[in-house]
């Protein structure tokens with residue numbers, strides 16, 4: 581019995597330590613930071629509760645395994661009040677913590693009027709169609725870049741997402757950006773990218789035979805690189821060219837599946 585208890589206590593301690601020792605990895609965007617932090621917070625609550633329930637269960641199974649004459653539990657008002665209040669406090673914490681994240685404009689964008697951004701955002705228009713994407717920059721001369729989005733680091737980015745035909749989905753998992761693309765409607769998603777790099781995006785709503793080829797890329801670059809890129813795009817679009825001259829569009833690097 582002592583050994584079992586010792587084993588359970590050590591297992592519990594290891595779990596708790598592992599949960600807290602997990603280093604807060606650098607997050608790719610403001611949205612990813614909010615969502616991943618909430619996830620960890622909820623995990624810190626869920627792990628002790630899970631362990632506690634399992635310990636009580638195992639204890640009861642072992643302790644009463646040879647009980648031939650089981651008696652019903654007596655009413656214990658104090659215990660009932662305790663677990664009711666404890667549960668209420670935990671649920672309240674979960675609710676408040678989740679609402680705080682859900683109400684953040686980097687998770688649920690409230691619309692252009694409600695958003696109070698300190699810095700002028702980069703605006704990207706993303707139009708989905710069967711089967712591809714047409715990205716454009718309406719506030720930079722409306723040039724199109726095919727399946728390529730380029731945005732500067734540490735500046736708000738607003739993506740207006742719509743569809744030409746059926747329902748698609750705009751999803752960039754690493755930046756924690758996801759929103760449906762509806763025909764005849766514009767849905768907006770916002771974030772602030774923190775880490776330079778190339779992020780894979782794709783359609784998250786099954787939309788037909790070539791759904792799996794609806795890739796796009798989000799490239800996060802420095803402010804200076806972004807300015808240069810915009811100037812280059814504006815020059816090439818006024819000269820008759822159109823799309824992504826910096827690098828090949830995502831569809832070229834994505835696995836080419838037979839149509």
Ligand SMILES: [Cu+2]
Pocket residue numbers: 708709747748749783784785786787791794
């Ligand atoms: Cu699609």
